[in-house]
Amino acid sequence: SGPQRGADLRFDLEISFEEAAFGVEKEINLYRDETCEHCHGDGAEPGSKVDTCPECHGSGYVRFTQNTMFGQMVNERPCSKCHGEGKIIDKPCKECRGKGTVKKNKRLKVKIPAGVDNGSRLRVSGEGEAGAKGGQSGDLYVYLYVKPHKFFERDGTTVLCEVPINIVQATLGDEVKVPTLDGQVTMKIPEGTQPGKVLRLKGKGIPSLRGGLRGDQLVRIKVVVPTKLNEKQKEALRSFGDISKDNISPEEKSFFNKVKNFFK
Template sequence: GDIFDMFFGGSGRRRNTGPERGADLRYDLRIDFEAAAFGQETTIRVPRIELCPTCHGNRAKPGTPIKTCPNCHGAGQVQMVQNTAFGRFSTVRTCDRCQGEGKTIETPCPECAGRGRLRRVREIKITIPAGVDTGHRLRVSGEGEAGERGGPAGDLYVYLSVKPHPLFQRTGDDLILERAISYAQATLGGTVEVPTLESPAELRIPEGTQPGTLFKLRGKGIPHLRGSGRGDLLVRVKIEVPTKMTPAQREAVRQLAEAFGEQVSPPEKGFINKVKEAFGK
């Protein structure tokens, strides 16, 4: 080693010999819109480092001895004294024989090859609370990777993303729904059925409703994540113009337009009438 090794014992490369907490893990989970709204219990499969079930982390084959390291006498570190031109210096290094653990094994565990830990895929049941949204993080204590030398396991963090819904848009805990109504319903009023996250509900349309009018159904939105109650369902109406009408329906609309003093296109003449006009009959 160089002069810095002599002064600082390997430039600070001393290994931690005490209990060490396991690493935290992240798991990304995509859930349905309804699961985010009402909550759900689900099971996820998480790859992680676990303690060996055979040796329970001590790295030795069951029934074989685990001895105190004869080199460091269980300290995990050895002291070295060197004489230099500057005088006599004492340094402390990690024990090379036991790698800082203070004990040695004669027969390694056959399942983990003496490592004490294994990579496994573990099924973990989690509970998704009602009212979560994309970006919400669930903490599952102690379900991260196993610790070392008796240290505790890390935690598992589940990050949620929510699939979009074909009908509803979410704004906070409120839902927005677009509902088409007919010209007659908008003009004369009436009652229409609208979907909710549960069963359909009735919405009263007042006379003279304009396109884009927003109606509120209280308590039909997303449950509040913290506290009781729910958001609202906001229904935005749009006027649906018919693309196909019977002659009687066309005539009725034409008469309505005349009653309002509006000019509309004249009725199209039939094929027979067009032929008669062409020949002057």
């Protein structure tokens, strides 16, 4: 019959990859129990009479004795006269009908810190359901879901992405535009870059949730082999192949030696 704490609430919120990385303030809409402003949570119409229950004397429960084969047993049950409230309201509040709380929509701003990840949970103290009989409100728990990004993936504070280049760029080296969370940057492709090589962009990752430096961005190189060539392009590649027969890389040489030894 005393003050009761309000229930906790859960709210699922979807945010973008960039919002998770850098933080954002979101406005959400809750439908929850709030303390009735008309009766201030008492459940009684202002000015009406509220008496202590004569049956339970304000405790909300009554005791009764029951005879059993083991002797007398004393039990307790909610008072039937006041329904466990401990008081008799002469005139219930017309707004909440004696409950002390009413359902309302509440718009609330939630600050999401930089560095949160998919599945992170934020606790907003006191923004849950209103308590009964003067009890404190519950808490609000916001569960975050990060939408997939078309360029980036995430591993902790590290951002991963894949950048396609052509054979000429991989062979001779080049400078290419690479997307990052801060916008496009120019990255140098070293001469002789192999497919699958990973290059690092320092400080272009996700900020640490605990504060401090940002992570890095790892760029995996994808060498795209052309599928449609004209005769002039094909002839140029054949010429290149002919003059490159004696220029075998150590990796190729090692492989062919292993094959030769295997068949021997």
